[in-house]
Amino acid sequence: MRGLLLSLPLALMIGLLLLYPLTTLFWGSVASAGAISIHSYIELFRDDYYRTALLHSFLLSAVVAFISTFLCLAPAWLFANEEFAGKRLVRALYTLPMSFSGIIVGFLAVIMLGRIGVVPQLFEKATGSNYLSGSAYQLVGLVLAYLYFEIPRATLTLESALRKFDPQLSLAARSLGAGITQRIRLVILPLIWRPLVSTFAVTLTVSLGSFGVALIISKRFSLLPLEIYRAITGYGNKSMMAAMAITLVLLAFIINYSVRNWTLGATEKA
């Protein structure tokens, strides 16, 4: 009884600020003219315009998640298992972009890769032609900007997984005569592929929901969060907007919870 009373403010807050708005949103996506229909969702997958946004969002996020997972194996491995000068400082600097919201990352992309960005200017000084000028506003820039905020997330997630990995196992396999491909296939991959997949999933969901970066630098490339924003600021229809938002929420939930259950199941089996 006392417990109920103590957690009442939290429960109220969750009900009023989380569940009620999400329900309103869901209701808005299925109610049309007093009847219930999933018309908006069908439209979302059928209409070229919206389908492109959904597909773009998913593909961009998947590509970025894939690259960051593999690239960040290197720093994650060093932070987890090696000692080198300045490691603490380097690690601290790696966590910095995680505290930036999307628009700041977008701004940084413009500074570095905009039409008169630092990188094209340096290229011009060095070679005479301004390579990469304005690339912030193209797909390359979008990928790089998304990578910027995913690098710390991927590194830290992988690092805590790699801490548990025992390098002795690989050495033991080697002393028993296993070659490098055998070691990777039979020792290293079975131990680290679950963390790899969960890192992929974490970065994928963060990218899917990211809004600020695209708001600053995406000019023509349509993405789901951007379409939601366009719908709310003007001409879009309300039930379509709600349907897109609910789709985004469901995607994030499905990815998050399936991966979590999967990793939990693995630790229980082990």
Next chain:
Amino acid sequence: MRRRRAVSFAMIAAHAVTWVLLIVITAPVLVVLAGAFFNTSFLGLASEQWATGNDRTFLTSSWFGYVFHIYGGSLAFSLGLAFLCVGACILISVPAAYAIVRTHSLRSRMLEELALLPLSVPGIAMSIGLIQAYSIVRGQWWLILCGHLLYTMPLMMRVLTSALRSSETARLEVAAESLGASWRQRFLFVVIPNLRHSIIVGSLLVFAISWGEFNVSFLLNTPLHQTFPAALYATYTGNSFAVSSAATTIFLAVVVPALLALQWIGGGEFTRLEQPA
């Protein structure tokens, strides 16, 4: 001999990737700092130059003056929001975390799950949910606070529940109870003092996240109650590089100390300062 070389090659590659990524991470931030402090008039005229006068020095703080002059109100508003957020999070989370950890029921487990749920809801979806659900009170400043609470409360809850689960508090409480301490005395004089460290860690997280949060701050923002992240967006879209850099530096000036403090006093598993992108 060949094998050893293969291993060291992998090590060199790992170091190379790590240092290249480090440059990629830090270079843009350094450029922003340079743009904020150095006189960049050699890049050309900026429309804000009237405000800075005929400042010919190499190092300048006049861009900051401009930002404080134009966006000072939103700066103060966002700082106020962050402080209110910390207060509300402490008041709501401490009793709730205590109740959740001490009662082993389905209801308390569900409540804990629900409390962490906002972390996996994309900010833009949550913001338009709030807008649609509370369209009547849209434009009220406390609606922004509500949105911030939604995204900061889970962080405080995570820090507190993990501290309560791992610490000796439960045994100390039993000892206090056996000595005749009432429930209220135990909560005030045993539980809360033991949570002091976690409350500080949680408050730092809440403060920094509330300060930088963009989605809710931007979409529920109104001209009368402009948040600092919305002001940042305004500088990015409307001001020169130097002014945008100065505004970003002001953002960093609050976040980086929080980050350092967390590194210094933290140590738990939930002390990551992670802003939704």
